[in-house]
Amino acid sequence: MKKSRLFDVVIVGAGPSGCTCAYQLAESGLSVAVIEKDVFPRDKVCGDALSADVINQFYRMDNTIAEAFLKRNPKKVSNGVRFFAPNYKSLDIPFTNPKHKDAAGFVMKRLDFDSFFAEQIKGLSNIEFIENQKVKAIDTKEDSVFIETSLSTFQTKLIIGADGANSIVNRKLNNNKLNKKHHSGGLRQYFENVTGLDDTGFIELHFYKEILPGYFWVFPLPGNKANVGLGILSSEISKQNINLKEKFTHLINNHPNLKDRFKKAKPLETIKGFGLPLGSKKKPLSGNRFLLLGDAANLIDPFTGEGIGNAIRSGRFAATHIKEAFKTNRFDADFNKKYDIKIYQAMWNELRVSKSLQNLLKYPWLFNFLVKKANKNKSVQLLLTSMLDDVDLKKELVKPSFYVKLLFNF
Structure with missing residues (x-):
């Protein structure tokens, strides 16, 4: 006993x-x-x-x-995030940490x-x-x-x-x-020799049309290794009958922004799955x-x-x-x-x-528009950098008036 x-x-x-x-x-x-x-x-x-x-x-x-x-x-060290929009264009946003520079x-x-x-x-x-x-x-x-x-x-x-x-x-x-509307399914696989990684450690978030509202990621690790993964809202996985492993493998082997970068990459493990209960x-x-x-x-x-x-x-x-x-x-x-x-x-x-x-990711054109404007205007880039750390500024991203201002004032 x-x-x-x-x-x-x-x-x-x-x-x-x-x-x-x-x-x-x-x-x-x-x-x-x-x-x-x-x-x-x-x-x-x-x-x-x-x-x-x-x-x-x-x-x-x-x-x-x-x-x-x-x-x-x-x-x-990770100094920022590189966003890839649905139209394949990228935008670099540096991280800031005023408390611990x-x-x-x-x-x-x-x-x-x-x-x-x-x-x-x-x-x-x-x-x-x-x-x-x-x-x-x-x-x-x-x-x-x-x-x-x-x-x-x-x-x-x-x-x-x-x-x-x-x-x-x-x-x-x-x-x-x-509740599948408030849950994401995810996959991870460690790789070696993924090409095109940023020298200063920018992590990558790829928001492509076929995986929205979700994203593919490439996060650089020491020793020329990377954490590579895919996360999609569980309700969309069910609705579209998505096989995450097949989608993940297809992106690596066939996507125009990814396939060349993974040609010589070596997987260091089998694909691992996990769930993310969202807040x-x-x-x-x-x-x-x-x-x-x-x-x-x-x-x-x-x-x-x-x-x-x-x-x-x-x-x-x-x-x-x-x-x-x-x-x-x-x-x-x-x-x-x-x-x-x-x-x-x-x-x-x-x-x-x-x-x-997350809801805005249903509108790929909006993401494309934001990346285009930010790449052309340093003021918009600085604003987006501040938004990563300031929730009150981040609220502006969900307001239609923000995009109207971008359209006419920048």
Whole structure:
């Protein structure tokens, strides 16, 4: 018979959101278990791009972890994004990070990134890091949550779901069902010797008509390698009966902008698939004795597909909420709604704008028009650069008046 182990908090999942939450609970006086179904180092299928927001979130945690990450390798500096419009024309937009000018963004394999994060919490005195144990059952009682894994059972006051897109915590306690209108299917494959990569590390987003509303990406990695992938809204995959692997392979072998670049490229793995639960619709993020974080809380940006910054942010907010919960001895659903409110106060504005930008991808001519104007006018380029970092400016992109001004004033 499995012996039940007692912890104040059990975090399921050791990705960025779970590790952030645990790190922020160090020296809190709480006993914390982090349960991970795999053994580190382990892969996570992802685009591997780390935006300026990720760096800023590290600094919000503390300078020690931020500076440790900046020294950690292998990773490649990313200085901007190269957009390819449906008409195949490109536009370079540099990244800016006013808070930390030496760290705009990076591309780093999730195997390395997540291993770095896990190392930061493994030595903390009040954190027990438990690997190779998959959660199989969760049972909430009046005063505790009981968790059964492949090897052990746990009892806790509060369970934290930081276990990704297919979160068992969500399935068992919250039942946020997959909605294809707010979900994307994705593929990733690592390559070596892709030609035409930008020397300064610009990542590439290709918005071609046959994959809208979605995009193909090429993200440079150290050692002449690249993370190459494709993401398309799941509702469109179903509606158009798209075979993602076939579409991905066809683009690489036949698309005018891509085929020559992949002639001598060598795939380093088989094609890997994954799902992206998008933050384009508000959903409950908590309930009686549980909170959801990161991908488990559907916090991925609907336009870019980026989720790591919001995952870290949710881990920070969750840790603050957990400390207050134990201080007041409140773990009920009504109290935990404060966490939902905090998350959406911080993130919903940008998620909503990104959803509107995703909707604009239904109009390829609009994307073509914007790229054409920006390539001809430096003022428009500077405006678009500012929009990457300023959600209030980004709102202008979804207003018809913005395009009227472009038509007549530039």
